[in-house]
Amino acid sequence: MKNLIIIGAGGLAREIYDLAKICSQNETLFKIKGFLSKDDTGIEAMGYPKILSTVIDYSVEENDCFFCAIGDVIVRKRVVETIISKGGEFINLIHPTAIVSPSVKLGIGIGIKSHCVISSDVEIDSFSFLQSSVIMGHDVKIGKFCQINSFAFFAGYVKINNNATINAGAKLLQNVVVEEQAIVGMGSVVISKVKAGTTVFGNPAKRINF
Template identity: 40%
Template sequence: MKNLVIIGARGFGREVFDLATNTQAFIDGEYQIKGFLDDKIDALEGYKGYPEIIDSVEHYTPEENDVFVCALGTVQPKKEYAEMILAKGGEFINLVDLKANVRSNISHLKGVLIFSFVFVSVDVTLSDFVSLQHFSCLGHDARVGKWSHMSSYSTITGYTVLEDEVMLQTGAKVVPKKTVGKGGFVGAGSLVIRNVKPGQSVFGSPALPMTL
């Protein structure tokens, strides 16, 4: 049996713990949940029913039978801390909720998180360390790049492309055959009707570049 270590013990970390207890792999006894890694040692203070915070990511050395998932809800910290563990030889697994509907193969991937009531249609291409939160929807032939994050109720439609490190906030939608470039950010409730340039942040319906 593997020992699952969750990177991040804050709000999203608690959600990922819940996800980890609602997978077929957990039911089949493929792993038990060992605990969290977080430098905020009191992150779980006031909450009950969670395993302990073992250590910080910086100080933890992976042990035999450890496997990992990264429970950080923004792209760059997720990448930074997952890469710390990868550099130490850590192995990442996928978590797929029993109530997710995934029509595309992800068995070759690592670090993917798919929450309840997500729909992944046919011939969708996902990448390592993609996170799909509750009720997000991915249409046929869509592609999602490494490290990208789709928040709850976000939708990408047929032939949409999210390049690496893209963030879609809650309720964001992208119309068919549009691309959100690497590092792009789409604000909550936005509707993307034209391509988003790499590194660009957009907001609104229709989505327009954000200005300070």
């Protein structure tokens, strides 16, 4: 029996707790041990397991496994690398209502929430997270440490590079490329390449400056 530790203790961590409970009933043999966080979020008072430690201070124990529940992709990368350096192992959590083609290739530490549809020959690299009702056409490629939010649609051959964030309701046309650390705004329609480190928004999506 594995002991699952969720990294983070905010709203996404509570969502991952619920996802893990569903997954453990249907597919995976683990129990939820608790959370890692540097902040006291009051999560235990809400009826969830306790915060065990911070990421920095936690010592990985036998039978531990991990899932990172941090939405900020840059912070996610940093804390995941810290746990890996301590010998920690990560698992995938895939909701039983998700439809994942047998030809899909998945890395590790991936989360796929309810009612996602992942089509033929899609590749999702490690530590990326799909919120509910994401749809991916054939041959889509998702890099490492990406955040894909609810109702996003990816036409065939879309490529999302590492550390990108695709916000809710975004639609990406066939063959579009989103480069590293780019952000696609909520509800945007992307018809051309999104350059590294930029944020785009609108229909059609255009670069915006803050």
